[in-house]
């Protein structure tokens with residue numbers, strides 16, 4: 001048996017015989033990881049025999065079967081998790097050892113401990129052909145967009161530029177148009193900061209995306225469309241939000257066909273940002289029209305999940321529903337564990353610095369509204385908390401702009417724009 005030491009924690013080997021397996025304990029190994037699917041060829045002992053022998057010797061047995069062409073990030077993470085959990089050195093094998101070393105190398109590159117350019121040389125130095133790792137990483141880079149978040153302190157909003165490293169094409173998600181309600185002043189500081197980033201990084205904007213008609217700030221979608229020429233989009237159910245608020249604002253001229261956007265996305269629709277496959281998931285509950293954008297391995301969930309220490313979004317706006325929000329959140333949590341989750345707000349609990357990135361795995365484990373909580377408990381908790389929350393201070397300002405895709409009201413004869421508020425239309429909300 002030719003065993004190759006790859007790191008302090010890991011050695012890889014071709015298929016060991018049963019006698020080889022029996023000798024692992026005295027050689028100091030604490031774990032055997034089998035990366036070979038059962039019945040690959042007639043001579044391999046197979047997972048049952050291996051696990052029996054390994055456990056008989058007091059070692060831990062882990063079975064992560066892979067084939068070279070179909071390795072997923074989940075396999076790589078499972079391999080890393082097993083190694084992390086192992087007290088001593090681990091022994092991993094497949095038929096030749098190539099798959100085992102490949103899982104290790106992909107993990108090292110994903111976590112930034114090695115650069116992709118070095119994997120082939122590392123393999124060669126250890127006697128393996130790891131060119132398929134380089135190919136995997138190339139392909140995977142296409143799934144892994146670059147995400148830059150911009151935090152707006154005034155509204156605790158997070159705006160994003162998500163870009164394809166290969167083509168420099170990008171989308172802007174949930175941009176904020178600044179507004180000071182005391183002076184009635186509008187501004188483009190946030191949006192211009194985003195445009196500066198786009199320019200400095202040589203990006204070209206393909207899409208300006210909103211996750212929902214926001215109730216706490218104006219969308220800068222229209223301003224950014226004028227500046228970049230990119231197409232605007234939102235979820236198709238925005239027409240229901242338009243109809244709802246058309247009534248609340250008593251606004252007969254408001255068009256409620258969604259024509260204010262270039263594209264309305266239905267659940268399951270796909271589109272591209274550069275070469276990166278993107279998909280829309282319908283995520284109602286916070287609003288009637290909320291959607292999640294899944295761009296490669298990144299999900300832009302806006303007001304569904306917040307950071308795990310912050311819980312989830314409220315569900316008491318007109319058209320909101322805690323039970324429906326629960327279901328939308330379950331759909332998001334059904335994405336692969338390693339999916340990066342980017343939230344739309346961070347209310348900085350206990351005054352901590354703003355944060356906006358987590359993973360599905362972290363959310364499942366730590367979200368303080370969800371971990372160990374049933375649907376019934378969630379709906380009760382959400383409803384109780386929502387009764388204590390005053391309306392966002394800009395809800396009446398913001399909806400009349402955002403249901404028109406971020407267009408301010410048309411100027412009156414004197415050239416000035418005016419907002420209009422219904423009185424006593426939002427019943428039952430807590431007072432500040």
Ligand SMILES: N[C@@H](CCC(=O)N[C@@H](CS)C(=O)NCC(=O)O)C(=O)O
Pocket residue numbers: 155215216303312313314345347389391392393394
């Ligand atoms: N105080 C904020 C509240 C904003 C707010 O209600 N945010 C919504 C998202 S649009 C939310 O889900 N908040 C959750 C919470 O406050 O627990 C404001 O006035 O703008």
Ligand SMILES: [Fe+2]
Pocket residue numbers: 213214215216286303
């Ligand atoms: Fe919101």
